[in-house]
Amino acid sequence: MAGLMNDEQKVVEKIDIVYLWVDGTDPMWQIKREKEYAQWVIENPHELAAHGNTAGRYRDNGELLFNLRALEKFFPDHGHVYIVSDNQTPSWLRASDDITIIDHRDLIRNTLGPVFDSGHIESYLHHIPGLSEKFIYLNDDVFFGANVDPDWWFGDCLRIFSEINSIPDYEALQPQESALVNASILSKTWLSQRYPTYRHDPRVYSHSPRPMLRSVMFELEKIAPELFAQVRSTTFRTWRSPAIVPDLVPRWMVEIGVAQQIVLDPLHINTGGNEAKLQFDALLAQFGELPFFCINDTCDDASENDFRLLRVAQTLKKLLPEPSKFELLFRHSTASSSIGVRESKAVGSQ
Numbered sequence: 001m002a003g004l005m006n007d008e009q010k011v012v013e014k015i016d017i018v019y020l021w022v023d024g025t026d027p028m029w030q031i032k033r034e035k036e037y038a039q040w041v042i043e044n045p046h047e048l049a050a051h052g053n054t055a056g057r058y059r060d061n062g063e064l065l066f067n068l069r070a071l072e073k074f075f076p077d078h079g080h081v082y083i084v085s086d087n088q089t090p091s092w093l094r095a096s097d098d099i100t101i102i103d104h105r106d107l108i109r110n111t112l113g114p115v116f117d118s119g120h121i122e123s124y125l126h127h128i129p130g131l132s133e134k135f136i137y138l139n140d141d142v143f144f145g146a147n148v149d150p151d152w153w154f155g156d157c158l159r160i161f162s163e164i165n166s167i168p169d170y171e172a173l174q175p176q177e178s179a180l181v182n183a184s185i186l187s188k189t190w191l192s193q194r195y196p197t198y199r200h201d202p203r204v205y206s207h208s209p210r211p212m213l214r215s216v217m218f219e220l221e222k223i224a225p226e227l228f229a230q231v232r233s234t235t236f237r238t239w240r241s242p243a244i245v246p247d248l249v250p251r252w253m254v255e256i257g258v259a260q261q262i263v264l265d266p267l268h269i270n271t272g273g274n275e276a277k278l279q280f281d282a283l284l285a286q287f288g289e290l291p292f293f294c295i296n297d298t299c300d301d302a303s304e305n306d307f308r309l310l311r312v313a314q315t316l317k318k319l320l321p322e323p324s325k326f327e328l329l330f331r332h333s334t335a336s337s338s339i340g341v342r343e344s345k346a347v348g349s350q
Helices: 027-043 063-074 118-122 179-194 214-223 225-231 248-255 276-286 307-319 329-338
Strands: 016-020 081-085 099-103 134-138 142-145 158-166 203-205 210-213 259-263 267-270 290-296
Touching: 016 063, 016 118, 063 081, 063 142, 063 307, 158 210, 158 248, 179 203, 179 248, 210 214, 210 248, 214 225, 214 248, 248 259, 267 276, 276 290, 276 307
Parallel strands: 016 081, 016 134, 081 099, 158 259, 267 290
Antiparallel strands: 134 210, 142 290, 158 203
C-alpha cells in the first residue's frame, strides 16, 4: 500500500541524553548556597544527609567537558543533549541546535527558592519539553567507556546494574547512613506495601548511565504522588526524604517487568580513597572496553589544587584529548592548559 514504510524506512527515534550541572565555583552561586543553607539548617536541624552539603557535591574536575567528549566518541548517534542547570552555562560550551540548557526555574515550577538536592531536581527530568521517550540520564562523573549499542541498553528490557556487595537492610531510615542506603530502605517500604510478592535485594544500584522511559516515569508519578511530593519538598539533601530516581525507579521497573537487574562490579573510582591510583591505572588500561565507569569525588572539602582532584582531569585528558563538537573553538587550543579550571558538578550527585 502506498504511504506505508518498510522496516528499513522507519525512522528510529534517537535516544536523548540528560545531565545535571552547576558551576560550583561561581561566587554568586556560592553566596546563594551559603545563604540558603544557613536558613535551612536552622529550620531543619539534624536533617542533613551524610555528606549532603560538602564541596565535593558541587565541585568540578573537568567532568562535564570530558563526559561530552566520551559521549561523542562512544555514542555519536545519540539524540539531543539537555543540561539541567541553575541559571548557568559552561564557559566553554558552544551554542548548538544539538544541546539545550534547561534552567531549574523552568523545570521546577512549584518551588519557592533554589534547590541544591539532585534528588529533587531529577524527579522532574521526564517533564523536559521535547524529551524523547527513551533517554539516558547521567551524572557528569559517570562516563561511557566503550561503544554504545542502544539495543544493549534498552532492547526488550532496560538494563540496570546493581553492585555485588550487599548493604545494611534496616527497617527504617537511618540518620547516619548514606543517601543510597536510605533510598534502598524507602524503596523496600513502598514496594513491599504495594506489591505483596516483592522481594527486596539489599544492594545499591551502581553509579551508571540510567536508561529511562519517559512514559514509565509519568506512570510512576501518577501512582506514587506522595513520593514525588516528598522528594520535591527538599532544598538540601535530607536523610528523611531520600532520592527516588537512583533506587526506587529501577527497582520498580524490574518489579513491573520493564527492566532487568544485572549484578555488576563496574570500575568505580573514589578519588579520596587509598586505592585511587590503582583505580586510575585500571581505567587507563581498560578504557574502550568498559561499558561505563564512575569517577566519584570523595575528597569532600579538599582544596581545589589537591593532587587527588587534579589527577581526575589529567587522566581524562590522556584518554579523551580531542575536543568535542560541543566546545568553543578557542577551547581547542587552550584545553590542555585550562582544563584545571573548575566548571561544575552535578548538583549533589549520587
